[in-house]
Amino acid sequence: MKEKVKAPELRFPGFTDDWEERKLKDVVEKQIKGKAQFEKLAPGDVEYLDTSRLNGGQAILTNGLKDVMLDDVLILWDGSKAGTVYHGFEGSLGSTLKAYRTSADSKFVYQYLKRYQDNIYNNYRTPNIPHVQKDFLDVFTISVPRSDEQAKIGSFFKQLDDTIALHQHKLDLLKEQKKGYLQKMFPKNGEKVPELRFAGVADDWEQRKLDTIFNKIRNAFVGTATPYYVDAGHFYLESNNIKNGQINRDTEVFINDEFYNKQTDKLLHTGDIVMVQSGHVGHTAVIPQELDGTAAHALIMFTDYKEKTDSFFLNYQFQTYKSKIKLDKITTGNTIKHILSSEMKEFFIDYPSYEEQQKIGSFFQQLDNTITLHQRKLDLLKEQKKGFLQKMFV
16 A cells, blocks of 8 residues: 655755644644624724635724634635635634634644645535535644744745735736726716827817728627537637637637638638627627637627727727626626627717827737736746645645
């Protein structure tokens, strides 16, 4: 029988001792059951800790009993995410949570439980309406090293978590800035100019129907395409590839030559705009050069410009709150929303000079590129943490 591994793959220098296998109860000095019920609390100076707060929500100060300290490990006991662990909060613990005050380094214990978070979800919860099983402390096994190695590991992951949180904060700020600029750089209802403009432009914006800008506003192929799907062929652009003004290729579908050749009159070209017409309706994107000649499925296509127009300017205008409200008014369907290409022909947009369009389109492209860069850095840090969690625990 293969002997159990007693040390992690990756360790700090100077540590060679085997880790000891224990039950979680052996490293928990005290279990605290959440008792605070928000509706029974009054304003005060103690944070009320519920899942909303633990997942980044706003702090709410109450007169509740402060029964949880910063070093305690918190675990959601009930609900669909029962078993989720948290750390670094103090306040009055909500009734769906429990807290562990540990004899081992609490940061180490927290990261160990995060390392095995999926295992907790899959093997230590009751079925149907999920609860963490009552004997969790008695049956969950944890491997622990010497206290000084625990402290080093806990501190390392705390620094990594702080770096991730900092990058997340920067990313959130950039996204909020973009929302603000979208509000200020396009005219509000009843206005002919935006609040914020580039130097050197002063003319009023026009109100234009989209069919005065495009020769063709029509549906891409709408029928069943699955019989023509192949493992390798022509990339087929679908609604799940269009989100928040951009094209993603997180999922890819390919079609064969026969079906692609039947779409030649509906192929998309660089600078064309596509819009999701069913489901998350109204999301748009500009076709980049690398997707010139792409076929599409269940999208509205805006093609063949009648005059010089900056496609990115239009794409960002569709992302404004004003446009989203107008789009919502022309969607149909209750469970699944739909929008018609005929409605989009009559859709009014705010239209400045081509020079101003270019400046606005370029500005938001640069902002999006910065957001994408920060998102990639954040994703990389999260992947690095996953790797360290795999290699630094038994």
